[in-house]
Amino acid sequence: MxxxxxxxxxxxxxxxxxxxxxxxxxxxxxxxxxxxxxxxxxxxxxxxxxxxxxRYEDLLGREEVHLDEAGIKGYLADKVVLVTGAGGSIGSELCRQIIRFDPRLLVLFDAGEENLYSIEMELLHQHGFTRYVTVLGQVQDTALVEAVFMARQPQVVFHAAAYKHVPMLECNPWQAVTNNILGSRTVMEASVRHGVGRFVLVSTDKAVRPTNVMGASKRVAELLMHGFQGRGTTFMAVRFGNVLGSSGSVIPLFRSQIERGGPVTVTHPDVTRYFMTIPEAAQLIVQAGALGQGGEIFVLKMGQPVRIADLARDLIVLSGKDPAEIEIKFTGLRPGEKLFEELITAGEGVLETGHEKILVLRSESVAVESDGKLETLLEAARCFDSDGVKKKLQKLVPEYLPVSCISS
Known part of the structure; x- marks a missing residue:
């Protein structure tokens, strides 16, 4: 021995x-x-x-992302680049990736003061990057967005600002409409009005056959993106699954539960999700921005789906604990939660892009502003009408099957 x-x-x-x-x-x-x-x-x-x-990321075995650096530099170098949600998990990593390609100016737009300050200090003190401005505000603030576009004239926009927490938005659905839909439309309208060259919408796998308000709201944002394409700006969206370590990620929760000796709470024994790391997701979003010709939805290859119960067990082991001594407790699916997430829905043709980790979808999309349905949705949101918001969303996204908010 x-x-x-x-x-x-x-x-x-x-x-x-x-x-x-x-x-x-x-x-x-x-x-x-x-x-x-x-x-x-x-x-x-x-x-x-x-x-x-x-770390759990090591077990995923993700290979290094290979980037077409010349192509990316071609659309970012010496450009004014605006990132909404710049202080969030994805937005801040986008900023770290973008500064590698020498933009003329980086406009950091975020509604969270602490997050915005954090990425500002990191860019300045850790990376020595000084060509930035900060904008503290909400993307649905039409006057502010217009003032920023007028003053800074961005040429590339990465729209990462969104509410993403599924159960929270099930019970506050008007915020999904106000932020994820109205906010997206506001930034898209300003981009067209001010001649932005490229607009990249950060979307989600939850937009595919959504069972929750968050996913339905992001699907409407994708449809809006299609509607604005052809008006001078090259629009595209990037759809991917869960990101390890992002805000709202289950891993920090599991770690804190393990430190307390359990139980570790998992919603269902069979629930699975796709995962990738924050840097990988941000690098592929930046890469997709170089590939878009207009109107595409890019899908990131996420590898094999992971059972959340297996993830919990792995984290127990990696924390140096004995799985036999820490209970995994199944609590039931939350409002709007799926057992399995999807990246592609029926009717979406899948094509290779030439990049090993990025696919592109081609699909027929309907306009969402032509018949007044969007305005009735916005009115329901202004009235804080939960049931009305879900019913109006279903008219815009017929594949959406809403689930009522369950109070505990």
């Missing part, structure tokens, strides 16, 4: 191989740490002592 107490694994292990090692360590009740990459040790960037815990 070796009487080993801890296992050190080298960098570069595949996700599959690392999972085998983690399973073996669990069986032997051994702790596991990951060594830094040999190249980083050799270059002096890190010490061989710079061990870290194996």
């Amino acid at each position: 070796t009487r080993a107490e801890e296992i050190l694994v080298s960098a570069g292990q595949s996700g599959e191989r690392l999972r085998e090692i983690v399973d073996a360590c669990e069986a032997a009740q051994l702790r596991i740490k990951k060594l830094p990459a040999l190249a980083d040790i050799a270059s002096g960037k890190v010490s061989v002592k710079a061990l870290r815990d194996v």
Whole structure:
């Protein structure tokens, strides 16, 4: 017997191989740490002592994203770039990726003061980037959006601002309409009016056959994007699933529950989700922005779906705990929650793009502003009419099957 107490694994292990090692360590009740990459040790960037815990992202085994840097530089270099939701999980990572391509000015637009301040300080002090301005406000504020576009004349817009928490929006559906739909329309209208070259809408897999208000609202935003295409600005959307470590991600909740000794709460034994990392998602959004010809919905290849119960168990093991001692408690699906998420819906033709991780959808889309349905939806939102909002959304998105808010 070796009487080993801890296992050190080298960098570069595949996700599959690392999972085998983690399973073996669990069986032997051994702790596991990951060594830094040999190249980083050799270059002096890190010490061989710079061990870290194996993270769940390591088990996903995501390969490095390969970018067409020349194509991306072609539409971002020396451009005025506006990012809405710039302080959020995706928005802030978009900012980190964008500054690599030397924009003339980066306009940081966010409704959250703390988030906006955080990304500003990071850009300034960690990255030494000074060519930015901050705008504290809401995307549905027409006068503010118009003033920003008039003053800054952005040439590229990444629209990441959105409310995304499914159960919260089930019980406050007017906010999904006001922020996700009216806000998107406001920024799209300003983009057309001021001659923006490219507009990238950050969407979600929950827009596919939605069962919740959040997904339905994002689907309407996609339809609006189609409606604005052809008016001078090149519009496109990027649809993907759950992002590890994002605001609202289940992993921070699981970690805190594990630290308290459990139970770890999972909604259903069979619930599955697609996952990718924040940097991977942001890099592919930026890449998709270079590919768009107008009106496309790009879909990021998310790999294999993951059972949330398995994710919880893996996190228990990676936290150095015994799964037999921490209960996984199933609490039931929440309002609007699906067992399985989808990235593509019926009638959407899927095409390769030339990039290994990005697909493009071609579909027939109907205008959402021509018959007054959108205005009646906005009126229901202004009246805080929950049932009215869901009924009007269903008229705009026929595949949407609303679920009533359940009070606890």
